[in-house]
Amino acid sequence: MSLDVKQRLIVALDVDTRTEAERLVEALEGHVGAFKVGMQLYDSEGPEIVRRLMQRGGKVFVDLKFHDIPNTVAQAGRVMTRLGVFMYNLHVAGGQEMMRQTVAATHEEAKAAGVNPPLVLGVTVLTSITPQQLREEIGIDRDLTEQVVKWAKLAQKAGLDGVVASPQEIRAIRQACGPEFLIVTPGVRPAGSQLNDQKRVMTPGEAIAAGASYLVVGRPITEAADPAAAARAIVQEMEKAGR
Ligand code: C5P
Numbered sequence: 294m295s296l297d298v299k300q301r302l303i304v305a306l307d308v309d310t311r312t313e314a315e316r317l318v319e320a321l322e323g324h325v326g327a328f329k330v331g332m333q334l335y336d337s338e339g340p341e342i343v344r345r346l347m348q349r350g351g352k353v354f355v356d357l358k359f360h361d362i363p364n365t366v367a368q369a370g371r372v373m374t375r376l377g378v379f380m381y382n383l384h385v386a387g388g389q390e391m392m393r394q395t396v397a398a399t400h401e402e403a404k405a406a407g408v409n410p411p412l413v414l415g416v417t418v419l420t421s422i423t424p425q426q427l428r429e430e431i432g433i434d435r436d437l438t439e440q441v442v443k444w445a446k447l448a449q450k451a452g453l454d455g456v457v458a459s460p461q462e463i464r465a466i467r468q469a470c471g472p473e474f475l476i477v478t479p480g481v482r483p484a485g486s487q488l489n490d491q492k493r494v495m496t497p498g499e500a501i502a503a504g505a506s507y508l509v510v511g512r513p514i515t516e517a518a519d520p521a522a523a524a525r526a527i528v529q530e531m532e533k534a535g536r
Contacts, residue, residue: 298531300326301501302524303354303477305511307331311338311345317515318346324524327352327379329509343376352379354477354509358416360384363391367398370413374402378411380477382457385415385444392451412455414477415448417441420459420493438462442469449474455506460495467504479509483527486513497527498534 302325306314314334321328328351330343335357343353355378359366366383373381383395396413403410417440418427424437433440438461445456445466455475458466463476482494489512500508510527517523 299324299528301505301507301531302497302528303327303329303507303509304514304524305329305331305356305479305509307333307511307515309333309337311342314338314342315345317520318349318351320520321514321524322349322351324521324528325514326507327354329354329356329511331356340372340376343378347377354378354380354382356382358382358384359395360387361391363387363394366391367394370395370399371402373411374399374408375406377408380412380414380454382414382416385417385448385453385456389447389451392448392453396452412475413453414475415444415453415456417444417448417456417458417462420480438465442466445470445474457509459493460500460503460505461493463500463503463505475506476504477507477509478505479511481508481510481513481527483513483523483530497530501531501534 304321304325306317306328308314328346330353334342343355346353355373359369366387399410399413418437427433427437441462442465446469448456449470455477457477459480460478463478466476478500480491480494481497481500482488484496488494497508514520514523
């Protein structure tokens, strides 16, 4: 990827209020590529928080993981497009038809509005799911990584721009889907930092070296005494991995 490395760092704004989100954005503007607004912040502040972040010049990844029938998700994709987000995501488990219709609706809406279409990402197997749960609860008898790769390929075939994947899955997806397919990776921890509830982590350098396109980092930056300094240190690690 030829993007400026800083552009490949996305900070998860996992807070409840606009005030907290804007305090973080103020500290981090110019140091990172985009901000991720997930259910916690979106469900408390609504689309207005996304508009406000974009008015400040920020790029926003809306992480709401849509999973519904094709028409419903396609209409949600139109809403994301009109809102002007940089990325949004849906569950690949919703099926090929749902993904195809959503990509088509997103592109159609972007054309009508004269804006760039958002990047559409697929969520494969949630990283909180263990191989045992996949087999016994969800009823999928395949090896977990094989299932992730199968769904990443389905997402690619349906026209999605990429997937969200854990660090452990980057290499297999990169190999199966080629160099252009986007891999957005959470579960990243700088060497020596707290793991919090993340278990299978990689450092920013390792994730970039494995082939990640974008890294999503939350607490190591948002809970740092100096968030901008924490972000700069991560960007430096990413630069050293140089890809
Ligand atoms: O604070 P931390 O760096 O763990 O935040 C990572 C972000 O990425 C959180 O918003 C979390 O919900 C999200 N995420 C994740 N693992 C996934 C998918 C999303 O940690 N598999």
